[in-house]
Amino acid sequence: MSVSMPSIAAPASAKFSWLRRMGWLERIGLAGVIAITLLAIFGPQLAPFDPMLRVADAYLPPGLPHLFGTDEIGRDLFSRVLLGIRYTWLPGLAVIGIALVIGSAVGVFAGMMGGWVDALFQRIVELFLVLPSTLIAISVVAALGPGLLNTMIAITIFWWPWYARMTRDEVRRIRSRPHVEAARISGVSKTRLMLRYLLPGTVPALLVAATLDVANIILTLSLMSFLGLGLPAPAPELGAMTARSIDSLTVYWWLPILPAVVIFVMSVCANLAGDGVRSALRGA
Amino acid sequence: MLSIRGLHVRLSRDGRANTVLDGVDLDLAPGEVVALVGESGSGKSTIGLALQGLLPAESQPEISGSIRLSKHEIVGAKAGELRQVRRDLIRSVPQDPMGALNPTMSIGRQMAETGLSPAEVLDWLGRVGLPDPRRIAADMPHRLSGGQRQRVLIAMSMAAKPRVLVADEPTTALDVTVQAQILTLLTDLAREQGTAILFITHDLAVAAELSNRVMVLFGGRVAELGETRAVVKAPAHPYAAGLLSARFDLSSDRGRQLSTLSTERGRTRIEGPHCNYVARCPISTPECSQRRPDLALREDGRRAACFNSDKVPDLLSSARAAPAWPEAIGGNANALELFRIHKSFAGRRKGLFGAKARTRVLSGVDLRIGLGECVALVGESGSGKSTLLRIAAGLVEQDEGDVSWFGGIPPQVVFQDAVAALTPWLTVGEQIGDRLRPLNVSKAEQQRRVAEALELVGIDPALSGALPAELSGGQCQRVTVARAVVVPPKLLLCDEPISAMDVSLAAQTLNLLGTLRRQMGMGMLFVTHDLAAARLIADRIAVLEKGQLVEIGEPDQIISDPQAPYTRTLVSAVPRLVTEEASA
Numbered sequence: 001m002s003v004s005m006p007s008i009a010a011p012a013s014a015k016f017s018w019l020r021r022m023g024w025l026e027r028i029g030l031a032g033v034i035a036i037t038l039l040a041i042f043g044p045q046l047a048p049f050d051p052m053l054r055v056a057d058a059y060l061p062p063g064l065p066h067l068f069g070t071d072e073i074g075r076d077l078f079s080r081v082l083l084g085i086r087y088t089w090l091p092g093l094a095v096i097g098i099a100l101v102i103g104s105a106v107g108v109f110a111g112m113m114g115g116w117v118d119a120l121f122q123r124i125v126e127l128f129l130v131l132p133s134t135l136i137a138i139s140v141v142a143a144l145g146p147g148l149l150n151t152m153i154a155i156t157i158f159w160w161p162w163y164a165r166m167t168r169d170e171v172r173r174i175r176s177r178p179h180v181e182a183a184r185i186s187g188v189s190k191t192r193l194m195l196r197y198l199l200p201g202t203v204p205a206l207l208v209a210a211t212l213d214v215a216n217i218i219l220t221l222s223l224m225s226f227l228g229l230g231l232p233a234p235a236p237e238l239g240a241m242t243a244r245s246i247d248s249l250t251v252y253w254w255l256p257i258l259p260a261v262v263i264f265v266m267s268v269c270a271n272l273a274g275d276g277v278r279s280a281l282r283g284a
Numbered sequence: 285m286l287s288i289r290g291l292h293v294r295l296s297r298d299g300r301a302n303t304v305l306d307g308v309d310l311d312l313a314p315g316e317v318v319a320l321v322g323e324s325g326s327g328k329s330t331i332g333l334a335l336q337g338l339l340p341a342e343s344q345p346e347i348s349g350s351i352r353l354s355k356h357e358i359v360g361a362k363a364g365e366l367r368q369v370r371r372d373l374i375r376s377v378p379q380d381p382m383g384a385l386n387p388t389m390s391i392g393r394q395m396a397e398t399g400l401s402p403a404e405v406l407d408w409l410g411r412v413g414l415p416d417p418r419r420i421a422a423d424m425p426h427r428l429s430g431g432q433r434q435r436v437l438i439a440m441s442m443a444a445k446p447r448v449l450v451a452d453e454p455t456t457a458l459d460v461t462v463q464a465q466i467l468t469l470l471t472d473l474a475r476e477q478g479t480a481i482l483f484i485t486h487d488l489a490v491a492a493e494l495s496n497r498v499m500v501l502f503g504g505r506v507a508e509l510g511e512t513r514a515v516v517k518a519p520a521h522p523y524a525a526g527l528l529s530a531r532f533d534l535s536s537d538r539g540r541q542l543s544t545l546s547t548e549r550g551r552t553r554i555e556g557p558h559c560n561y562v563a564r565c566p567i568s569t570p571e572c573s574q575r576r577p578d579l580a581l582r583e584d585g586r587r588a589a590c591f592n593s594d595k596v597p598d599l600l601s602s603a604r605a606a607p608a609w610p611e612a613i614g615g616n617a618n619a620l621e622l623f624r625i626h627k628s629f630a631g632r633r634k635g636l637f638g639a640k641a642r643t644r645v646l647s648g649v650d651l652r653i654g655l656g657e658c659v660a661l662v663g664e665s666g667s668g669k670s671t672l673l674r675i676a677a678g679l680v681e682q683d684e685g686d687v688s689w690f691g692g693i694p695p696q697v698v699f700q701d702a703v704a705a706l707t708p709w710l711t712v713g714e715q716i717g718d719r720l721r722p723l724n725v726s727k728a729e730q731q732r733r734v735a736e737a738l739e740l741v742g743i744d745p746a747l748s749g750a751l752p753a754e755l756s757g758g759q760c761q762r763v764t765v766a767r768a769v770v771v772p773p774k775l776l777l778c779d780e781p782i783s784a785m786d787v788s789l790a791a792q793t794l795n796l797l798g799t800l801r802r803q804m805g806m807g808m809l810f811v812t813h814d815l816a817a818a819r820l821i822a823d824r825i826a827v828l829e830k831g832q833l834v835e836i837g838e839p840d841q842i843i844s845d846p847q848a849p850y851t852r853t854l855v856s857a858v859p860r861l862v863t864e865e866a867s868a
Contacts, residue, residue: 178699179707181679185697186719186767200709 018280026279029272033214036266039082040089047079051236059252069254071245077254080236081262087230087237089266091152092217096210098152099159104199104206106160107167111175112194118168125161125168133158134220141229148231151224155217166209170202204281212274215267222263238263286312286335286448286480290349291359293330293339301346303555304330306504308349309579312448312480317471319483319491319512321527322501323786324757328484331501332450334358335482336374337366354447375441376450377470381433385425391436392421400443408439412469431462435469442473449474452484461664461853467494486786488527492516500524503560506579510586518597520588522565525596530791533816534843534858541798542791542820543606559589567595612802614656617690619775619807620676622651625685627671627831645671646831648685655690655774658801658808660818660839662854663828669811670779672828673697676809677777690807695775696768698797700783702761706752712738713748716767723771737770738763741796758789762796769800775807776800782817794821815858819843827851 022030039046048065049055054074055066062069068077110121137154144150174180175198183197222239224230230237238259245255293305305327312318320328330339337358339345351358356369378384386394395405402421409417412435425433434454441449451470455463471494474481485491491498491512498515500508500523508521519525529543536542559565559572569592577589590596628642645668653659663669674680676687677697689695699705707715716734725733735745741762752760761781768776778797782790798821801808812818818825819839827835827848834848846852 178701178705182697182699182705182764182767183707183715183718185677185679185694186715187694187722188718189721192718192721196710196714197707 021279022276023279026272026276029269029274030276032265032269033273036085036089036269037093040086043082043086047076047082049076049079051075051079051083052234061252062254062258068258069252071255072248072252077258080241081238081259084236084238084241084259085262085266087148087235088218088221088225088239088263091148092214092221095152095155095159095217095221096213098156100163100206100210102156103160103163103165104167104202107164108171108194108199108202110164111168111171112190112198114172121164121168125164128158128161129165131158134223137220137224138227138229141224146229146232151221151230155220155224159213159217162213163206163209166205167202170205171198174198174201208274208278208281211277212271214270214274218263218267218270285314285354286310287352288331288335288349289352291331291334291351292346292348293327293334294346295330295339295343301344304504305334306555306560308501308504308506310499310506310509312482314447314478314480315475316497317474317481317483317495319485319495319498320501321485321488321491321498323486323789325503326501327504328486328501329452332376332452332482332484335448335450336370336376337361338370372444373446374448374450375444375446376452377434377437377441377454379453379456381430381437382425384437385433387425389424390421391423391425391428394425395421395436395440395443398440398444404443408443409436411473412436412439412442413465414439429462430458431466434458434466438466438470438473442477442479445477446479449479449481450484451481453486455490461857464857470494488516488524488787489531489533500527505560506587506589507561508586508588509579510584510588514584514586519600520582520586520593520596521561521590522567522592522596522599523561524588525600526564526788527786529600530788532787532791532794532820534819534855536816536820538820538839540608541606541795544788544791544795559591561590567592567599610799610802612656613805614654615805617655618652618688619655619657619690620651620653620695620809621686621688622649622672622676623686623688625649625672625675625687626683627668627675627680628683644831646675646682649828649831649833651826651833651836653775653807653809655807656802656805657824658798658810658822659836660810660812660822660825661828662812662815662818662825664813664850667828668831669828673777673779673809673811676775690774693774695777696773698761698764698768698776698778698781700780702764702781703752703757705764706760708752710751711748712750712752712755712763716748716763716770719767719770733770734766737766740769740800741766758785758792761785761789761793765793765796765800769804769806772804773806775809778808778810780812781810783812783814790817797821815843815854827854 019027052075055076056070056074058070058072058074060066060070066076066078068081071077106121110118137158140154140157141150144153180197183193188197225237225239226243228240228243230240241259242256245252249256288308288310291305291308292303294301295304308331310318320331322328333339334347335351335358339347347359349359353369353373356365358366358369392402392405395408396402400408405421406417409420414420414432414435420428420432428436454470455466458466467490470481473479483491483495495512497510498512499506500515500521502523508515508519508524515524516528519528526544532542557576558574559568559577562568562572565572571591577591579587579589581587625646626648627646628644630642649672651659661669661672671680675682677695678687713734716737717730720730720733734748738745738748743759743762743766747755755763782793785793794817797808800806810818810821822839824836825839825842826833827850829848829850835842835846835851842851843855846855
């Protein structure tokens, strides 16, 4: 009687449907991002040597037991890079998070109010967007004094307007859709409309943008530390490590190259994961 | 010539594969018109796409079975072979003619690209009934009307002399007044050239008018297949019977509700060893949920997939006795008063610094709707009927004139696309409950009233925790109605609420709205382009043409003696079920 193909939908498959929408590279990127986050949190515990102390001869090439070799005063480069991941990755996530909160709050408010409030906020946002961000960030840090927190503040100042504009545009788009119109007719209050009917609709677009931005932030943070605007000297920041040893590129290549490679791997993983988030949210 | 055998298609959505077609067999003879009838989601469009090898790649189609056309096997064919088949053997007429034309190229050039000589282009434009082919050929697509564009596409398809033409709801995007002409044109050309047409529609009356055979699809399986006349006269599957009994036209009884056979008990489950209509079937037996009925050949040459098809005739006769409408409560007060409404929209700027031209949409519309009364507003697209509804709802500001509501209470709106009118990330209960928030009722009271409203519209209150995506389209429409009436409004505005529905759902929605407005004494404005629906639901019909009310009055009076020329074309364009009259 039943000539049909065996086609029983497994209900459990729905749980990970978001994962199924991702391609292989994107899944690898996502796994990489998770691994990097774990390393950023537990890196110092995993480090085989004390990253701040001389543990061997200077300028040992990569090998055993010093996987990445040693630096100019004999510190273990692998351990320093592990710690460096923490100083780049976690501030990067923090900057994104803070910029998202500020940006979406401003964006939802402007998009919801419309009229002159919207116009005013738009102009302010544009003001931030037209300034050469990295240059200004550098001068902000120069004014506040170098340091990780100041660098983060400087970057956040130039990051939130992007999210504000994106949230605002999304809100304007969703606002004209029938379900929001229906909610307005139903007599839903303004605050509730904003928080329950509009804001959740902006999440997918913001999430995609934010994950794709992680790579950008890491590069900017590394650039700032490369320019000497991050943590003061002995701290193992990846950008700063590359900068300090750039002169010895031809002789002791591992000193500038390996931290740079780690920066590269982190941003590639972040980008792939960002693409993955976009695929996962598509059609959801 | 075309032979489909055991066609199974699975398509993925959100990473989940769903069976869309589950064992479909069909043969098509040259010159034959077969109608594929079913509601949205029945898989009727998927058959059309599978025939052309055009199943969307992003839904990762898994296809098995066989589709043979002439010497070609389409299932599993290489891209090159499929292209050849699409060029020479199978063509299609789309739903949206504008989307199928290149907006940057003149009609003549586009047609020439398909390999026609300039003389043939003009000849074909004439054959599809376009006046002044020379002018049309030189025109860009946006300068033509929807009906003209569809004629151009029909000319482009038929000029290739295909063996099979797939017409997927070719008239839904067109005004009712031109629908009939397009359909006649299609069938005439098919007969002339011996092209077989696969006509995809959700309207059994349209199918009955022009097809030789009809295939009724439900949930990816064939429910019934046979001669159109025979199926329409005495359906053998309860779904086909439901479609038929719920059909209404200009001669349906206005005094009572429409008969509906199906009862929706949750989402249709397509996969599994059971009849997939069981969740809606009024005559289901325990066997139906355990075994899957085969598409059995009956002695009259028809096929139906039902264990109890001998009970279907009784079902039909019992359906004729639908309950009468409840007594309307109301009063003499007006629920809505529109006084000399004018509205125009800014159009294109004349020159670089010139003033913007203004397009008049409404000029001086007066309309009054009493409590408990329903006025249907009919008119073609662009007549301003949606704008009038939005002004009445307070969503759009009028330029001149006054809008007043009974007691100043703002009206509620039932939208055309119910799924889009529900917020996807909020539960049904939350969205209905939001209307109670301004009343400051307790949480328990709110839940009780939401449950009450859901019950009123015929939905299990247990579904109040469901998200809209977990409901069927019909259930979503009921939810929007529940939201509108959980706090009874004095005026309910309905914006083409049934135009996207199949007949059985449309009938249920009409019954629901007609009952509620009488019981609650609501005034109702029902915007539609379907004159038959307008006649059934409304106490008065108002005809809007180019922003002016050209006629208003009792439905039967308007229909039997239309005054305005536009009303006359509207009346003549309503499809009627031909065979039913012959058998009655």
